[in-house]
Amino acid sequence: MPRTADQLIATLRRIDGRGYKAYRDVEGRYSLDELQLSVDHVQGDPFATPSRVRVMVPLARAGFPRELREGATRERAFCDLLTRRMHAACGGVSTRAGTGKSGLIDIDRPGQEVLERTSVNVTPDAIEARVMVGLPAAGRRILADKAEDMLLKRLPSAARAALLADGSTPAEMDAHLRAVEDQVRIRSDLRERGLVAFVGDGSVLPRRSGIDPRPMEAGAVRFESPHDLRMTFQLSGGRAVGGMGIPEGVTLIVGGGYHGKSTLLSALELGVYDHVPGDGRELVVTMDDAVKIRAEDGRSVAGVDISPFIGDLPFGGDTSSFSTQNASGSTSQAANIIEALECGASVLLIDEDTSATNFMIRDRRMQELVSKAGEPITPFIDKVRQMYDELGVSTIIVVGGAGDYFDVADTVVRMDAYLPADVTGQAREIAGRHPSERSFEGGAAFGTPTSRVPDAASLEPARGRRQERVDAKSLDTILFGRTTIDLSSVEQLVTVSQTRAIGDAILLLRRHMDGALTLPELLDAVGRELDSRGLDALSRHKLGGYARPRRHEIAAALNRLRTLRVTQRR
Numbered sequence: 001m002p003r004t005a006d007q008l009i010a011t012l013r014r015i016d017g018r019g020y021k022a023y024r025d026v027e028g029r030y031s032l033d034e035l036q037l038s039v040d041h042v043q044g045d046p047f048a049t050p051s052r053v054r055v056m057v058p059l060a061r062a063g064f065p066r067e068l069r070e071g072a073t074r075e076r077a078f079c080d081l082l083t084r085r086m087h088a089a090c091g092g093v094s095t096r097a098g099t100g101k102s103g104l105i106d107i108d109r110p111g112q113e114v115l116e117r118t119s120v121n122v123t124p125d126a127i128e129a130r131v132m133v134g135l136p137a138a139g140r141r142i143l144a145d146k147a148e149d150m151l152l153k154r155l156p157s158a159a160r161a162a163l164l165a166d167g168s169t170p171a172e173m174d175a176h177l178r179a180v181e182d183q184v185r186i187r188s189d190l191r192e193r194g195l196v197a198f199v200g201d202g203s204v205l206p207r208r209s210g211i212d213p214r215p216m217e218a219g220a221v222r223f224e225s226p227h228d229l230r231m232t233f234q235l236s237g238g239r240a241v242g243g244m245g246i247p248e249g250v251t252l253i254v255g256g257g258y259h260g261k262s263t264l265l266s267a268l269e270l271g272v273y274d275h276v277p278g279d280g281r282e283l284v285v286t287m288d289d290a291v292k293i294r295a296e297d298g299r300s301v302a303g304v305d306i307s308p309f310i311g312d313l314p315f316g317g318d319t320s321s322f323s324t325q326n327a328s329g330s331t332s333q334a335a336n337i338i339e340a341l342e343c344g345a346s347v348l349l350i351d352e353d354t355s356a357t358n359f360m361i362r363d364r365r366m367q368e369l370v371s372k373a374g375e376p377i378t379p380f381i382d383k384v385r386q387m388y389d390e391l392g393v394s395t396i397i398v399v400g401g402a403g404d405y406f407d408v409a410d411t412v413v414r415m416d417a418y419l420p421a422d423v424t425g426q427a428r429e430i431a432g433r434h435p436s437e438r439s440f441e442g443g444a445a446f447g448t449p450t451s452r453v454p455d456a457a458s459l460e461p462a463r464g465r466r467q468e469r470v471d472a473k474s475l476d477t478i479l480f481g482r483t484t485i486d487l488s489s490v491e492q493l494v495t496v497s498q499t500r501a502i503g504d505a506i507l508l509l510r511r512h513m514d515g516a517l518t519l520p521e522l523l524d525a526v527g528r529e530l531d532s533r534g535l536d537a538l539s540r541h542k543l544g545g546y547a548r549p550r551r552h553e554i555a556a557a558l559n560r561l562r563t564l565r566v567t568q569r570r
């Protein structure tokens with residue numbers, strides 16, 4: 001039985017002025033008029049991670065039409081919008097009320113992407129918001145009056161403002177749901193239309209700054225599709241949108257420096273996610289298994305067969321099961337590709353800005369000076385077609401410098417002052433007039449894809465007294481037991497809430513590891529578990545700080561765990 005507001009007040013009066021630990025007595029469930037409050041975990045002191053509190057509103061009372069949350073896509077968009085509303089409402093009621101985090105009321109904040117998250121959930125009969133509350137103290141002494149005000153007035157009023165439908169809700173909600181549904185629909189139509197990505201006309205691709213993912217304001221040139229690549233997608237409500245379809249195969253994005261090539265590629269990288277209306281990229285849609293590939297020297301690699309790209313290394317290093325604690329530019333880029341293929345990527349996205357030059361190209365002159373026998377690297381240019389023809393994996397590459405790539409491209413898009421032109425015909429004609437005279441080094445076939453079986457014993461999550469201690473320190477750092485995982489080159493992660501989920505997903509993967517299941521099979525198993533049980537499968541507690549990562553980013557983190565050991569299965 002939930003307790004009453006009066007019982008909460010009585011508890012608070014009793015512990016007023018006592019040491020902070022006495023706040024533990026507040027844990028439990030309360031019924032506050034139409035709301036329910038559940039104080040799940042009280043922080044250890046005023047400076048620690050804030051206390052975990054859930055607020056529940058009965059669905060019947062919240063008053064949102066049922067169709068707004070029917071089906072997985074709508075439910076995700078619905079919960080996302082309520083999280084945003086709750087975040088805004090918390091901003092209005094959160095105050096500094098003492099030491100440390102005293103007075104804080106907050107909820108996990110979504111960015112530009114609409115992800116499945118645990119901050120707001122729909123249960124069979126309620127909407128549940130998971131908030132962080134800094135229970136107030138002076139020094140370490142409990143401030144009961146202030147706690148009463150937070151738990152009985154300010155938090156409920158934020159919840160009512162955010163989670164109850166009112167007159168203005170339907171239009172806002174409708175726009176949000178439609179935007180997400182349109183993106184999901186376009187993405188699911190890409191394959192049958194022979195595309196790997198779509199960029200809608202009118203999109204605003206550049207961001208406000210390198211650290212601010214909101215759209216550029218003044219001076220942004222809106223996207224306009226080139227005639228030959230233009231196509232139309234139907235949207236909800238009978239509308240339609242024109243834009244550039246990027247076909248399967250090998251696509252080059254060329255153009256002068258500073259003409260918007262990398263900006264277009266970045267938008268495509270994040271087109272694996274749905275964006276909020278007003279983001280500028282809410283009609284930029286990429287296959288959801290597209291993986292950004294880059295050089296990443298210094299990373300560790302565990303038993304990856306990079307032999308399609310890298311042959312015999314000096315001093316007899318074996319590249320069919322390549323391990324290192326310190327990969328070079330080219331070996332790291334090769335490992336990144338093979339790992340992406342292992343997890344089932346169907347599109348690779350590559351920017352010359354972040355690639356190893358010797359991995360991308362070896363021109364005629366260099367081929368003559370350094371014979372193939374003395375060069376372990378088979379450049380990407382000689383493998384990219386095999387990847388598409390034999391494995392069905394497409395590539396979109398930004399190249400400003402290496403015209404030899406014209407020979408292997410199906411489509412060439414030139415960015416000119418931020419606007420694209422289809423120059424495929426021209427590029428072919430030029431390639432005909434100026435043959436590159438390279439000799440092909442790619443061999444008869446791409447090579448045999450392999451899967452690796454991770455060794456559970458090589459993952460050690462224990463730290464201190466805890467058997468499993470895994471923390472997301474930031475967007476790109478996980479502390480796994482005593483080992484740090486560096487994700488700073490994993491560019492399709494967008495929020496630390498995903499990083500947090502990845503850390504715990506690796507623990508889940510580890511529980512499935514039996515010495516026989518391969519990494520892709522393990523990712524399938526964890527994916528099914530997350531599909532059926534939701535992100536709550538990641539923890540015993542009802543945490544509000546998870547957002548769903550893709551399998552590719554979970555794998556990326558495991559692949560960068562420096563203690564990882566694997567065996568190969570062909």
Ligand SMILES: Nc1ncnc2c1ncn2[C@@H]1O[C@H](COP(=O)(O)OP(=O)(O)O)[C@@H](O)[C@H]1O
Binds near residue numbers: 206255262415
């Ligand atoms: N459509 C656009 N409108 C306005 N500015 C843009 C647009 N696209 C890119 N920019 C800006 O132009 C600069 C160069 O873009 P970038 O994509 O890095 O060029 P490139 O990769 O071709 O060298 C960046 O500061 C970017 O924010």
Ligand SMILES: [Mg+2]
Binds near residue numbers: 261262263353
């Ligand atoms: Mg660039």
